[in-house]
Amino acid sequence: MQYNPTIHFIPPKPPKRERRVGIYCRVSSNSSEQLKSLSAQVSALTRLTAAAPQWLLVDVYMDIASSKTGSSRKEFARMIEDCHSHNLEIIFTKSISRFGRDTVDTLEALNQLKTLGVRVIFEQEDLDTANIDSELMISIIEAIAQAENESRSDNIKWGIKQRAAQGTSKLYNRKCYGYYNDEDGNLAIDEKEAKNVRMIFSLYIQGKSVLGIVKELERLGIKSPTGKATWPKRTIDVILSNEKYMGNVRLLDNGKHSACYLAEDNNPAIISKETFQAVQIEKQHRSNVIKGEEGNQRKSRKYSSKK
Incomplete structure (x- = not known):
């Protein structure tokens, strides 16, 4: 079948x-x-x-x-x-x-x-x-x-360093006492505050101590950068050390032995370079730390205001 x-x-x-x-x-x-x-x-x-x-x-x-x-x-x-x-x-x-x-x-x-x-x-x-x-x-x-x-941290640090090197970092135009940011984001002088900055530098060169400057500002009724009646000594120290007041800005400065970026004539100056340098020399002269063969040592007596 x-x-x-x-x-x-x-x-x-x-x-x-x-x-x-x-x-x-x-x-x-x-x-x-x-x-x-x-x-x-x-x-x-x-x-x-x-x-x-x-x-x-x-x-x-x-x-x-x-x-x-x-x-x-x-x-x-x-x-x-x-x-x-x-x-x-x-x-x-x-x-x-x-x-x-x-x-x-x-x-x-x-x-x-x-x-x-x-x-x-x-x-x-x-x-x-x-x-x-x-x-x-x-x-x-x-x-x-x-x-x-x-x-992520390394990338952020790299980005900050690159912008600082290229001059594009916004930190170059970060405002401080005596300045404001104009409509383009650049630093401009606040004349009312700048007058006080000039007085602080002038008083220091004349022999006033930091504490003496604080007392003078408070006697004149000048408000601190935060709007308070009292001025911290630290604020005066920072102002006297800030290169921005002579037109320069230093970024990524972590000490004497570290690389950094310096922008000269970055912004309008409130004081002259000569005045700023004179204050730095005077600060070193008044410092109670001296360098010796055995390293840094403190002086037996601190600087006191002449006036």
């Missing part, structure tokens, strides 16, 4: 997508560069989710917010609520730094999600909370956070 079988094509059954996945992405501002980063995060994580046969993408959560601790993350909160409702089993995110704002914030969220039985996978660090015990996870997060903070 001859058979004529009918051939049917039976396609393979697609694997059951039984793991409900949520993607979380965050950027710290709505600048065009940050929005491009957000789009790239979503695109990359969506492709990776689709490539996992057992995963079903349920939702994408996107926060565009400040990285400050107190800032609102509505999408993050919505994602946590979905975890409480058992709508999510896995959270897929780019990195630890994108998931949490700081170490404490990250650990609190992970502990909460662990209690709910939700896995968190960090794509960049190749970490999965399902495969790592709590203590190790804490150590890893703290180590990464410390490295990121150090890197």
